[in-house]
Amino acid sequence: MSETLFSNDNLSAATPEQLAMIQQLDLQTLSEKYAPLNLQINILSTLLITLLGVLVYLQPWLSLPQTLMLYLPLGLSLFTLLGLGFCGLAYIADKRKRYALRELDLHFSSGLIFQKVLSQPITRIQHIELKRGPLERYKGLASLQVFSAGGAMHTFELPGLTLDTAEHIRQLILQHKDLAQHG
DSSP: OOOOSOOOOOOTTSOGGGSOOGGGOOOEEOOTTHHHHHHHHHHHHHHHHHHHHHHHHHOSSSOOOHHHHHHHHHHHHHHHHHHHHHHHHHHHHHHTOEEEEOSSEEEEEEOSSSOEEEEEEGGGEEEEEEEOOHHHHHHTEEEEEEEETTOSSOSEEEEEEEHHHHHHHHHHHHHHHHHHHHO
């Protein structure tokens, strides 16, 4: 009865060269359509809010407090400049998002100033959903939401994938899980 069915050896004796390094992931870029689409959405949202503010300022039907009328143009200008600045930062951050799919795990890297890499073992994925909004459908994009065991919310989302890539990754993960359960 000395047969070992399970092992969970300590890795402290392993040299750093023997461990799989997260920095050595073969990270793939998202679709080239993803960052420009998000930029357009963010700029449109910023300009729409600015336009609403201008309409409130120019409307003749309600009398607004004098201090609001005095500071509203300055506030709208500041909001628009900051909003467009954040749109630029979000665009750069979107261009830096990457993913990697390996035999045993899925990774998503993001962040402009603070880089983070989310990793999920494929065997811990409960289900994976393909998500497409109207603008994503128009541009031929999709997002994959990865749900892991133990949580109601998705573990992470891979945005900005082409539809073919998203379907392919989803199918690979589902096939891997089927092989792991029946193997």
